[in-house]
Amino acid sequence: MMFWYDHNVSGWGWFAMSASMILFWALIITAAVLLFRALNRPHEHTHAPAVPTPEQILGDRFARGEIDEEEYRRRLDALHTGPPRP
Structure with missing residues (x-):
């Protein structure tokens, strides 16, 4: 005790x-x-940010007024059809 x-x-x-x-x-x-x-926590990617596509760059230039609609459509068609053939 x-x-x-x-x-x-x-x-x-x-x-x-x-x-x-x-x-x-x-x-x-x-x-x-x-x-x-x-x-x-959502996983964060450590690699470099994605590079914009040519279509995105062209759309940004059109949105900023650097090119008009005719030039935008002409360049967009050129992007989709590929390089000119000789």
């Missing part, structure tokens, strides 16, 4: 044990939340 009443833990000892238990569970919960977020 002596063990239950005399284990030499003062008030500061109880405080240190309580604080360390709270810190322990806070670290476990934080690690679990960070792991959950990391696993559910």
Whole structure:
């Protein structure tokens, strides 16, 4: 029976044990939340961004007013038919 009443833990000892238990569970919960977020994040591609297609470049030039509709259609047809044949 002596063990239950005399284990030499003062008030500061109880405080240190309580604080360390709270810190322990806070670290476990934080690690679990960070792991959950990391696993559910959409994967980001690390390669270079996609190069725009010639049709997109041509459409951008038409949208900015650098070329008129006639030139846009002529160049778009040239893109789709391929290079001129000799």
